[in-house]
Amino acid sequence: MHVYDTITDALTDLDSRGYNLDFNLTAESLACKSVNLFLKPEEFEIEEVYRFEGMTDPADSSVVYAISSNAGNLKGVLVDGYGVYAENISPELLNKLKIHHE
Template sequence: MLNYDTLSQAINSLTSRGYTENLNLKPFCIECPSLALQLYPEDFTIDEYYRFEGASDPADNSIVYAISAIDNSLKGMLVDAYGVYAENITPEMARKLRVEK
Protein backbone atom coordinates (compact mmCIF):
# COMPACT_ATOMS: atom_id res chain seq x y z
CA MET A 1 0.00 0.00 0.00
CA LEU A 2 1.07 3.55 -0.66
CA ASN A 3 1.04 6.38 1.86
CA TYR A 4 -0.91 9.60 1.43
CA ASP A 5 -1.03 12.72 3.56
CA THR A 6 -4.57 13.67 2.57
CA LEU A 7 -7.80 12.01 1.52
CA SER A 8 -7.78 13.95 -1.77
CA GLN A 9 -4.31 12.60 -2.65
CA ALA A 10 -5.53 9.04 -2.08
CA ILE A 11 -8.68 9.61 -4.16
CA ASN A 12 -6.71 11.14 -7.04
CA SER A 13 -4.24 8.26 -7.04
CA LEU A 14 -6.94 5.59 -6.89
CA THR A 15 -8.87 7.29 -9.70
CA SER A 16 -5.76 7.33 -11.88
CA ARG A 17 -5.38 3.59 -11.21
CA GLY A 18 -8.89 2.76 -12.43
CA TYR A 19 -11.04 3.05 -9.28
CA THR A 20 -13.50 5.35 -10.98
CA GLU A 21 -16.91 4.46 -9.54
CA ASN A 22 -18.20 6.32 -6.48
CA LEU A 23 -19.70 3.80 -4.07
CA ASN A 24 -22.17 4.30 -1.23
CA LEU A 25 -22.40 2.26 1.94
CA LYS A 26 -25.81 0.80 2.70
CA PRO A 27 -26.69 -1.40 5.72
CA PHE A 28 -26.57 -4.66 3.72
CA CYS A 29 -24.41 -3.79 0.72
CA ILE A 30 -22.30 -1.31 -1.21
CA GLU A 31 -24.20 0.54 -3.89
CA CYS A 32 -22.92 1.88 -7.21
CA PRO A 33 -25.57 4.42 -8.25
CA SER A 34 -24.13 5.08 -11.73
CA LEU A 35 -24.43 1.38 -12.65
CA ALA A 36 -27.56 0.69 -10.55
CA LEU A 37 -25.60 -2.13 -8.91
CA GLN A 38 -25.51 -3.49 -5.38
CA LEU A 39 -22.54 -5.47 -4.09
CA TYR A 40 -23.04 -7.70 -1.06
CA PRO A 41 -20.09 -8.81 1.11
CA GLU A 42 -19.50 -11.92 -0.98
CA ASP A 43 -19.51 -9.85 -4.22
CA PHE A 44 -16.49 -7.61 -3.65
CA THR A 45 -12.93 -7.44 -2.39
CA ILE A 46 -11.10 -4.61 -0.68
CA ASP A 47 -7.90 -4.09 -2.62
CA GLU A 48 -6.52 -1.22 -0.54
CA TYR A 49 -7.64 1.15 2.18
CA TYR A 50 -6.33 4.38 3.67
CA ARG A 51 -7.28 5.93 6.99
CA PHE A 52 -7.15 9.62 7.77
CA GLU A 53 -7.50 11.09 11.24
CA GLY A 54 -8.49 14.67 11.93
CA ALA A 55 -5.83 16.61 13.80
CA SER A 56 -8.18 17.77 16.53
CA ASP A 57 -11.72 16.74 15.61
CA PRO A 58 -12.79 13.06 15.77
CA ALA A 59 -15.56 13.90 13.28
CA ASP A 60 -12.81 14.30 10.66
CA ASN A 61 -11.85 10.61 10.83
CA SER A 62 -12.37 8.95 7.47
CA ILE A 63 -11.34 5.93 5.46
CA VAL A 64 -11.24 5.31 1.73
CA TYR A 65 -11.56 1.78 0.40
CA ALA A 66 -10.44 0.71 -3.09
CA ILE A 67 -13.00 -1.94 -4.02
CA SER A 68 -13.26 -4.40 -6.89
CA ALA A 69 -16.25 -6.54 -7.77
CA ILE A 70 -15.47 -10.26 -7.70
CA ASP A 71 -16.75 -10.56 -11.29
CA ASN A 72 -14.53 -7.63 -12.40
CA SER A 73 -17.59 -5.58 -13.37
CA LEU A 74 -16.35 -2.49 -11.53
CA LYS A 75 -13.58 -0.82 -9.57
CA GLY A 76 -14.55 2.00 -7.27
CA MET A 77 -14.03 3.89 -4.06
CA LEU A 78 -16.01 4.01 -0.87
CA VAL A 79 -15.27 6.95 1.43
CA ASP A 80 -16.74 6.73 4.91
CA ALA A 81 -16.32 7.84 8.48
CA TYR A 82 -14.97 5.37 10.96
CA GLY A 83 -15.15 4.94 14.69
CA VAL A 84 -18.17 6.24 16.57
CA TYR A 85 -19.41 8.07 13.48
CA ALA A 86 -19.48 5.05 11.17
CA GLU A 87 -22.72 4.04 9.48
CA ASN A 88 -25.04 1.42 10.95
CA ILE A 89 -24.34 -1.73 8.95
CA THR A 90 -24.99 -5.45 9.23
CA PRO A 91 -22.47 -7.69 11.02
CA GLU A 92 -21.53 -9.22 7.65
CA MET A 93 -20.70 -5.81 6.17
CA ALA A 94 -18.83 -4.82 9.34
CA ARG A 95 -16.66 -7.95 9.09
CA LYS A 96 -15.95 -7.31 5.41
CA LEU A 97 -14.99 -3.67 6.00
CA ARG A 98 -12.98 -4.29 9.17
CA VAL A 99 -9.43 -3.09 8.83
CA GLU A 100 -6.57 -3.28 11.28
CA LYS A 101 -4.79 -0.17 12.50
Protein backbone atom coordinates in the same frame (compact mmCIF):
# COMPACT_ATOMS: atom_id res chain seq x y z
CA MET B 1 0.77 0.32 -0.52
CA HIS B 2 0.84 4.03 -1.21
CA VAL B 3 1.13 6.91 1.26
CA TYR B 4 -1.08 9.96 0.80
CA ASP B 5 -1.18 13.30 2.65
CA THR B 6 -4.87 13.95 1.97
CA ILE B 7 -8.05 12.12 1.02
CA THR B 8 -8.05 14.09 -2.24
CA ASP B 9 -4.57 12.79 -3.08
CA ALA B 10 -5.70 9.22 -2.39
CA LEU B 11 -8.87 9.54 -4.47
CA THR B 12 -7.01 11.15 -7.39
CA ASP B 13 -4.39 8.40 -7.48
CA LEU B 14 -6.92 5.58 -7.04
CA ASP B 15 -8.98 7.05 -9.89
CA SER B 16 -5.88 7.09 -12.10
CA ARG B 17 -5.41 3.38 -11.27
CA GLY B 18 -8.93 2.47 -12.38
CA TYR B 19 -10.91 2.84 -9.14
CA ASN B 20 -13.51 4.96 -10.91
CA LEU B 21 -16.80 4.09 -9.19
CA ASP B 22 -18.06 5.80 -6.03
CA PHE B 23 -19.57 3.38 -3.53
CA ASN B 24 -21.87 4.17 -0.61
CA LEU B 25 -23.02 1.93 2.21
CA THR B 26 -26.54 0.58 2.36
CA ALA B 27 -27.92 -1.70 5.06
CA GLU B 28 -26.94 -4.86 3.16
CA SER B 29 -24.46 -3.87 0.45
CA LEU B 30 -22.20 -1.37 -1.24
CA ALA B 31 -24.15 0.71 -3.72
CA CYS B 32 -22.97 2.54 -6.82
CA LYS B 33 -25.89 4.65 -7.95
CA SER B 34 -24.26 5.85 -11.18
CA VAL B 35 -24.42 2.32 -12.62
CA ASN B 36 -27.30 1.00 -10.46
CA LEU B 37 -25.06 -1.63 -8.82
CA PHE B 38 -25.37 -3.24 -5.39
CA LEU B 39 -22.59 -5.53 -4.12
CA LYS B 40 -23.12 -7.91 -1.20
CA PRO B 41 -20.10 -8.60 1.06
CA GLU B 42 -19.24 -11.82 -0.77
CA GLU B 43 -19.23 -9.99 -4.13
CA PHE B 44 -16.38 -7.55 -3.46
CA GLU B 45 -12.86 -7.41 -2.09
CA ILE B 46 -11.10 -4.62 -0.25
CA GLU B 47 -7.78 -4.16 -2.03
CA GLU B 48 -6.36 -1.18 -0.12
CA VAL B 49 -7.27 0.90 2.96
CA TYR B 50 -6.10 4.41 3.83
CA ARG B 51 -6.84 6.17 7.12
CA PHE B 52 -6.88 9.91 7.58
CA GLU B 53 -6.92 11.54 11.03
CA GLY B 54 -8.71 14.83 11.62
CA MET B 55 -6.24 17.65 12.27
CA THR B 56 -8.09 19.14 15.23
CA ASP B 57 -10.96 16.75 15.93
CA PRO B 58 -10.57 12.95 16.01
CA ALA B 59 -14.26 12.71 15.06
CA ASP B 60 -13.24 14.07 11.63
CA SER B 61 -11.24 10.90 10.89
CA SER B 62 -12.03 9.06 7.67
CA VAL B 63 -11.09 5.88 5.89
CA VAL B 64 -10.82 5.28 2.13
CA TYR B 65 -11.38 1.73 0.85
CA ALA B 66 -10.23 0.67 -2.64
CA ILE B 67 -12.86 -1.89 -3.70
CA SER B 68 -12.83 -4.43 -6.52
CA SER B 69 -15.45 -6.88 -7.72
CA ASN B 70 -15.35 -9.75 -10.15
CA ALA B 71 -19.02 -8.95 -10.87
CA GLY B 72 -18.36 -7.01 -14.05
CA ASN B 73 -14.66 -6.54 -13.25
CA LEU B 74 -15.40 -3.26 -11.45
CA LYS B 75 -13.25 -1.06 -9.22
CA GLY B 76 -14.18 1.89 -7.06
CA VAL B 77 -13.81 3.63 -3.72
CA LEU B 78 -15.75 3.91 -0.49
CA VAL B 79 -15.06 6.87 1.81
CA ASP B 80 -16.45 6.66 5.32
CA GLY B 81 -15.86 7.97 8.83
CA TYR B 82 -14.46 5.72 11.54
CA GLY B 83 -17.25 3.69 13.08
CA VAL B 84 -20.02 5.71 11.45
CA TYR B 85 -21.55 2.66 9.79
CA ALA B 86 -21.56 0.26 12.74
CA GLU B 87 -25.22 0.61 13.68
CA ASN B 88 -26.69 0.91 10.18
CA ILE B 89 -25.43 -2.12 8.26
CA SER B 90 -25.70 -5.91 8.29
CA PRO B 91 -23.30 -7.93 10.46
CA GLU B 92 -21.78 -9.48 7.30
CA LEU B 93 -20.98 -6.11 5.77
CA LEU B 94 -19.69 -4.74 9.08
CA ASN B 95 -17.37 -7.72 9.52
CA LYS B 96 -15.96 -7.34 6.01
CA LEU B 97 -15.14 -3.66 6.64
CA LYS B 98 -13.85 -4.21 10.18
CA ILE B 99 -11.30 -6.80 9.07
CA HIS B 100 -9.57 -4.09 7.05
CA HIS B 101 -10.34 -1.16 9.33
CA GLU B 102 -8.59 -2.29 12.51
